[in-house]
Amino acid sequence: MKDFSNKVALVTGAGSGIGRALALDLADNGCNLAILDWNKDSLAETEAMLKKKNIAVSTHVLDISDREKVNDLPKQVLSHHNNIDIVFNNAGLSIVGAVDEVDENDWNYGLDILLNSVIQMKTVFLPHLQERPESAIVNMSSIFGLFSTPKQSIYNVGKFGVKAFTESLSLEMQMADSPVEVYCVFPGHIGTNIYASSRFKSFEADDPGAAIFGVDASTEKEAGIQFKNNAPLTPQDAAKVILKNIKKKNKRILVGFDAHFYDLMSRLFPKSFLKIIWILPFLRNLFK
Numbered sequence: 001m002k003d004f005s006n007k008v009a010l011v012t013g014a015g016s017g018i019g020r021a022l023a024l025d026l027a028d029n030g031c032n033l034a035i036l037d038w039n040k041d042s043l044a045e046t047e048a049m050l051k052k053k054n055i056a057v058s059t060h061v062l063d064i065s066d067r068e069k070v071n072d073l074p075k076q077v078l079s080h081h082n083n084i085d086i087v088f089n090n091a092g093l094s095i096v097g098a099v100d101e102v103d104e105n106d107w108n109y110g111l112d113i114l115l116n117s118v119i120q121m122k123t124v125f126l127p128h129l130q131e132r133p134e135s136a137i138v139n140m141s142s143i144f145g146l147f148s149t150p151k152q153s154i155y156n157v158g159k160f161g162v163k164a165f166t167e168s169l170s171l172e173m174q175m176a177d178s179p180v181e182v183y184c185v186f187p188g189h190i191g192t193n194i195y196a197s198s199r200f201k202s203f204e205a206d207d208p209g210a211a212i213f214g215v216d217a218s219t220e221k222e223a224g225i226q227f228k229n230n231a232p233l234t235p236q237d238a239a240k241v242i243l244k245n246i247k248k249k250n251k252r253i254l255v256g257f258d259a260h261f262y263d264l265m266s267r268l269f270p271k272s273f274l275k276i277i278w279i280l281p282f283l284r285n286l287f288k
Contacts, residue, residue: 024050
């Protein structure tokens with residue numbers, strides 16, 4: 001997709017973080033927007049920022065795991081914008097806990113948001129996207145969709161699932177000569193509130209999953225602050241990388257040096273990868 005001007009994009013998780021940054025950057029590119037989030041107040045803040053720009057904006061407050069409301073979403077978006085060109089599946093959450101700490105409800109809710117919502121959004125919007133001369137689906141995976149860490153089993157399964165689903169969908173769209181381009185995004189450590197807003201089943205000061213991001217905190221609150229402040233990239237940085245790669249039609253988008261590093265190491269050293277993933281945070285702390 002060479003240009004976003006006069007297109008209509010739907011962005012989920014637009015109340016904060018990468019979702020908000022994508023919405024603002026798209027607006028600067030002349031793209032009209034349908035923004036979605038479960039948090040009414042946060043979404044209103046994003047809407048206020050977008051209304052300062054010369055574009056059309058609609059807001060949609062809903063829980064992306066609510067299947068009935070997602071089924072009705074295309075009708076709502078089309079009633080405001082008449083068409084839809086791009087769907088950014090960005091909404092997410094993190095449930096932190098060992099496999100024997102998370103229960104069935106955690107798995108169901110986590111995967112409904114991380115994976116099942118992505119599949120359902122494809123189902124309800126693909127017919128409309130195929131009617132456009134040029135359109136796209138952009139699914140947000142993660143570096144945790146490239147490798148696994150302790151106490152992030154739900155997040156890992158969800159993001160690995162997004163990767164697999166997106167790659168399969170992309171191949172099918174290419175084989176069908178469809179106008180729908182399909183992108184998979186793998187953000188590295190980005191300064192968002194995802195860790196601060198995580199559902200903690202337990203918390204340990206020396207949590208190995210958090211250590212990857214240079215977090216060494218004694219409380220959940222402190223860990224969330226460190227995660228955001230230690231990040232080498234801001235959500236605005238991430239949004240620019242994502243949109244730049246979409247314009248170049250790069251279907252596999254790695255965001256951040258750490259994403260490129262971990263992706264390369266997992267390919268070069270598949271057997272010993274889990275032993276060397278701690279190198280990057282060690283070096284980062286060493287040269288602070």
